[in-house]
Amino acid sequence: MDKTMKFIQEKLTPVANFFGQQRHFAALQKGIMTTISFILVSAIFMIVANPPVTPDLVAQGGFWSIFSGWLNFATTYKTIILVPFNMTMGMISVIAAFSIAYHLSNSYKMSALNNGLTALILFFIAAAPANYYKLADKTTVSAIDMTYLGSAGLFTAILVSIISVEITRFCQRKNITIKMPDGIPPFLSEMFASLIPLAINIFVFFGGNIIISSFNPSLSIPSLIETILRIPIAGVDSVPGALFVCFFILACWCVGVHGMMVTMPLTTPISIAAFASNAALFANGQDPIFHPIFMTLAIAFVGGTGNTLPLVxxxxxxxxxxxxxxxxxxxxxxxxxxxxxxxxxxxxxxxPILMIPFIVGGMFSAIAFWLACTWGALTSPYLLISGTFPIFINDFLKALDYRYLIFLIFLIVVLFFIWYPFFVIYDKQLLEKEKEIKMKEAAKV
Structure with a gap:
């Protein structure tokens, strides 16, 4: 363990320091961390809207009947309960677009508020432009598509925020702005100075969408990014293919792309077919078989994608x-x-320090699940369960096999060892930074 930690510290600490000091990556980290309070609040409403039971379990009575009131409440008012979720987690890319541009422009000593608002508007233009729709009663409404306003559009938000700030900065450096005479209030000067950079930014992103849609009306900037990212993961119905999909999902999250959303159009039909096939086998008294696509389930067994509960x-x-x-x-x-x-x-x-255990732990979980099922240590899943069920219950329900509880305990223990050395190094780095901040504050006093 000491050798491992020494290797991590010697090899990864310089990389982590680069990421922390390079202004674009620093702005990304600060901008993304700005969203954490919204995510935590949204998680509360998501949990309330998804009780840890199914209607079939409640119907069986016994222990599960204690959740009947919660289930009835959530079923009746689910759309209302999820409104705060939709306006927080469902808008997380909007928040990120503003905050990343805000922090990046701040590092350049530019107007953070103007650049943040510019990035926010440009993100809407790129990812969710308002359109007019005719309803069945012949009336017309103006509406936006929220598909990419949540985490699915995060990579687009990152690109828009960085590019828009750099375009504005280029215009300012090259004096491609409207200059007002001396004596004009600063806020008016800033407003007029931002007009030309704003127009150029709109031309880039709005024009980009028009060019893309002229080739394919169903595509936009974020959907084109998703389409391109799906190309490497076409063969998902084999063990190597499924393992690559697992790696792809985890790696995407590390760079701001919602890996699950990217892979979902390819993996969902295969997953549904695999569950349906196994359900039919079980109904006929036969043992379910393991389908490679089930490995994508294992990367979210313990704490969600990346199995992050041990880190927490x-x-x-x-x-x-x-x-x-x-x-x-x-x-x-x-x-x-x-x-x-x-x-x-x-x-x-x-x-870079936490990316490694995030990917390694997820891949280990996928391989361990594949081996456990193919060796007969676990029953292959045959019940398609969706929702934010807590650990242990979620995976038990997919096969009604108590051995999943033992497997998850084994997984948690191994994942603790995978996360531990990286956690120690990262914790030490943060502690040193906190000490430096205290010393600087003490020096000011």
Whole structure:
């Protein structure tokens, strides 16, 4: 363990320092971490809207009947309960577009508010332009498509925020702005100075969407990005293919792309067919068989995508205040397999130290699940269960096999060892930064 930690510290710390000091990556991390409070609040409403039972379980009576009131309430008012979720997690890319541009422009000593608002508007133009729709009663409404306003549009938000700030900065450096005479109030000067850069930015992103849609009306900037990213993962119905999909999903999250959303059009039909096939086998008294696509389930067994619950538990004993506070805030969402607070809040995204255990732990889980099922240690899944069911219950319900509980305990133990050395190094880095900040504050006093 000491050798491993020494290797991590010697090889990864310089990379982590580069990511932390390079202004674009620093802005990304700060911008993404700005979203964490919205994500944590949204997780509460998601949990309330998805009780840890199914109607069939409640109908059986016994222990599960204690959830009947919660299930009835959630079923009746689900659309209302999810309104705060839709306006927080469902708008997370909008928040990120503003905050990333805000922090990046701040590092350039530019107007952070103007550039943040510019990026926000440009993101709407690129990802969710308002259109007019005719309803069945012949009336016309103006509406936007929210598909890419949530985490599915995060990569687009990153690109828009960085590119828009750089275009504005280029215009300012080259004096491609409207200059007002002396004596004009500063806010008016800033407003007129931003007009030409704003027009150029709109031309780039609005024009980009028009050019893309002229070739294919169904595509836009974010959907084109998704289409391009899907090309490498065409063969998902084999063990190597499924393993590559698992790696692809995890790697995408590390750079701000919602891996599940990218792969879903390819993996969902295969997953549904695999569950249906196994359900038919089980109904006929035969053993379900393992389909390679089931490996994508295992990367989210323990705490959501990347199996991040062990990291959150470790954070509860962290020496740095940042990780200790984060651990307390993220523990409940992690138990309910909601990993966005960890990916955005630790953060794992654009963090070279935590990226490695995130990917390695996920891949280990996928391979271990494949081996356990093919060797007969676990029953292959045959019940398609969706929702934010907590760990243990979620995976037990997919096969009604108590051995899943043992397998998950084994997985958690192994994942603790995978996460631990990286957690220690990262915690130490944050602690040193916190000490430096205290010393600087003390010096000012």
């Amino acid at each position: 538990v470790l954070c509860l004993r962290a020496k740095s205040k940042q990780l200790k506070v984060f651990g307390k805030a993220a523990i409940v969402p992690s138990i309910f397999r909601i990993s966005e607070p960890v990916i955005f809040g630790a953060p794992i995204m654009f963090n």
